[in-house]
Amino acid sequence: MFDFLKTxxxxxxxxxxxxxxxxxxxxxxTFPEQPTLHVxxxxxxxxxxPEGSTxxxxxxxxxxxxxxxxxxxxxxxRHCCLKRHKMLFLTLFETGSPVIDQAIKEVIEDxxxxxxxxxxxxxxxxxxxxxxxxxxxxxxxxxxxAFPSDHSRxxxxxxxxxxxxxxxxxxxxxxDLSAGYPGWKEWVQYAASPYGIPFAAGVxxxxxxxxxxxxxxxxxxxxxxxxxxxEYEAALGxxxxxxxxxxxxxxxxxxxxxxxxxxxxxGLIVLGNCIHFADRWRGTP
Amino acid sequence: MNRETLGWTVVLLIGALGLFGRxxxxxxxxxxxxxxxxxxxxxxxxxxRTTFTKVEPKDSEAIVSVPRTVGVWIAALGTLAIFSFLYRxxxxxxxxxxxxxxxxxxxxxxxxxxxxxxxxxxxNLAPGLMRAWALPGLSDKQEPNYLYIVPLILGIMLxxxxxxxxxxxxxxxxxxxVGTFAxxxxxxxxxxxxxxxxxxxxxxxxxxxxxxxxxxxxxRNTGLLVGVLSSLTYFFFSVEHKGFVGNVSRVGVWxxxxxxxxxxxxxxxxxxxxxxxxxxxLFNDWLWxxxxxxxxxxxx
Numbered sequence: 145m146f147d148f149l150k151t152x153x154x155x156x157x158x159x160x161x162x163x164x165x166x167x168x169x170x171x172x173x174t175f176p177e178q179p180t181l182h183v184x185x186x187x188x189x190x191x192x193x194p195e196g197s198t199x200x201x202x203x204x205x206x207x208x209x210x211x212x213x214x215x216x217x218x219x220x221x222r223h224c225c226l227k228r229h230k231m232l233f234l235t236l237f238e239t240g241s242p243v244i245d246q247a248i249k250e251v252i253e254d255x256x257x258x259x260x261x262x263x264x265x266x267x268x269x270x271x272x273x274x275x276x277x278x279x280x281x282x283x284x285x286x287x288x289x290a291f292p293s294d295h296s297r298x299x300x301x302x303x304x305x306x307x308x309x310x311x312x313x314x315x316x317x318x319x320d321l322s323a324g325y326p327g328w329k330e331w332v333q334y335a336a337s338p339y340g341i342p343f344a345a346g347v348x349x350x351x352x353x354x355x356x357x358x359x360x361x362x363x364x365x366x367x368x369x370x371x372x373x374x375e376y377e378a379a380l381g382x383x384x385x386x387x388x389x390x391x392x393x394x395x396x397x398x399x400x401x402x403x404x405x406x407x408x409x410x411g412l413i414v415l416g417n418c419i420h421f422a423d424r425w426r427g428t429p
Numbered sequence: 430m431n432r433e434t435l436g437w438t439v440v441l442l443i444g445a446l447g448l449f450g451r452x453x454x455x456x457x458x459x460x461x462x463x464x465x466x467x468x469x470x471x472x473x474x475x476x477x478r479t480t481f482t483k484v485e486p487k488d489s490e491a492i493v494s495v496p497r498t499v500g501v502w503i504a505a506l507g508t509l510a511i512f513s514f515l516y517r518x519x520x521x522x523x524x525x526x527x528x529x530x531x532x533x534x535x536x537x538x539x540x541x542x543x544x545x546x547x548x549x550x551x552x553n554l555a556p557g558l559m560r561a562w563a564l565p566g567l568s569d570k571q572e573p574n575y576l577y578i579v580p581l582i583l584g585i586m587l588x589x590x591x592x593x594x595x596x597x598x599x600x601x602x603x604x605x606x607v608g609t610f611a612x613x614x615x616x617x618x619x620x621x622x623x624x625x626x627x628x629x630x631x632x633x634x635x636x637x638x639x640x641x642x643x644x645x646x647x648x649r650n651t652g653l654l655v656g657v658l659s660s661l662t663y664f665f666f667s668v669e670h671k672g673f674v675g676n677v678s679r680v681g682v683w684x685x686x687x688x689x690x691x692x693x694x695x696x697x698x699x700x701x702x703x704x705x706x707x708x709x710x711l712f713n714d715w716l717w718x719x720x721x722x723x724x725x726x727x728x729x
Contacts, residue, residue: 211706238537297566337621349699361629370702405701
């Protein structure tokens with residue numbers, strides 16, 4: 145047994161992980177979530193803004209990280225729609241446009257169809273512009289310099305929502321859904337810090353540890369990966385009882401496979417250490 | 430046929446038979462996408478154009494969309510092809526990887542042409558032509574801005590690298606890019622990552638809220654300060670790490686280890702989240718084994 149474990153083919157570990165993740169998804173069980181301080185700060189900011197406030201949401205991710213950032217995108221957009229905030233969407237990722245289109249379709253057009261939110265009046269999709277952080281620096285001074293028109297090539301001056309917006313300083317809040325570079329850090333450097341615009345981010349798990357030192361001075365809070373999304377969904381459920389239904393909460397659903405996956409990793413780390421020390425104790429070369 | 434090839438042939442055959450059986454065992458099948466026709470301008474009495482939008486199978490007007498159904502199957506088989514690399518590099522993985530790289534490169538190229546060359550450069554150099562050809566929404570007030578000839582020339586100079594002679598010409602625009610970017614980055618980095626980060630560390634060690642000491646906030650602030658100072662000490666090599674300095678730097682190492690541990694744990698969380706999303710896609714959208722969003726009729 146000891147020798148078998150010492151030379152265990154890593155493909156058995158892959159298989160174990162697949163089972164640890166798949167079985168909870170098939171069982172469809174969920175765990176209760178409690179919003180933590182950083183998530184609650186973001187939620188409270190959106191909640192406290194007066195109805196009709198203007199929020200810019202930058203979708204700095206692509207379909208490859210939708211598994212992590214998709215649930216929080218849905219939750220944040222849902223909250224903005226519930227509060228009837230005006231939304232400006234953009235992306236600094238070349239492959240980010242499809243995720244904006246999908247979010248608009250699923251949340252604004254389907255889930256909140258009864259609100260009849262109109263493009264140009266209630267939300268504007270600015271689309272993608274190449275230039276990474278230079279775009280943030282430019283729109284900090286003049287939005288039209290980088291985005292003279294929206295995604296469908298309509299002039300910003302002809303849209304009721306954008307005709308009075310000159311630059312980022314006219315916004316009430318900036319949210320960044322970030323999967324790397326350019327992402328939350330560039331928004332801090334070129335928008336939040338120089339102009340003092342309220343800013344919060346939803347980040348992938350890999351990027352989360354680097355973001356914490358910027359709270360609360362330069363960021364209101366962060367939604368760290370799928371756990372942050374689940375906590376945001378829980379906060380939304382506390383305030384709006386309709387959203388306590390697990391069927392509507394993708395983030396909360398994904399926490400069960402997280403739990404079992406993490407348990408497996410912890411078990412493997414413990415097992416690996418036991419084998420290592422047992423090996424040393426036996427004096428195996 | 431060697432033993433391993435035979436084994437994989439059997440596995441693939443069982444998988445195909447399983448899919449076929451699953452598809453045939455229920456009249457509604459699986460892995461289908463439904464759409465319905467909706468009017469583009471429902472309020473207009475004259476504009477009767479329609480478009481197709483994705484709907485849930487529950488919708489009474491829903492019809493199966495063959496192209497979108499094929500899309501789901503390609504996505505599912507592509508996912509399995511990528512996962513197959515976990516066993517060993519193989520032809521299915523290579524095919525899926527090549528398709529992914531090719532599609533992404535093509536997407537970026539097309540987007541670069543429309544968003545940079547057309548929407549930034551040509552729109553400013555020849556607005557009339559662009560209004561007639563590609564940008565009908567372009568304002569009549571837009572005048573040509575001939576300053577954009579400068580980036581046009583720099584762009585052409587940059588592409589000079591591809592010409593066998595005179596490759597040095599490409600160095601000039603590159604110098605402009607590097608210089609501009611360095612200047613832009615330096616100022617904002619100093620503000621956001623240096624000055625502001627130092628300011629974020631200047632915090633009260635004893636936090637008093639409503640006349641009472643908040644022990645948790647005080648502990649958090651103290652921990653933050655100790656962590657910053659000890660970690661900085663670890664990277665301070667002008668003094669030998671012995672005695673007091675050595676002890677403080679050892680505390681710094683512990684803080685760094687905790688940070689690396691947290692980073693590793695977050696990475697694990699991220700990877701599991703991505704795996705869970707793909708597995709949920711396979712079980713829900715493709716195989717119809719689960720219906721977490723309650724989108725299909727009961728019994729499907």
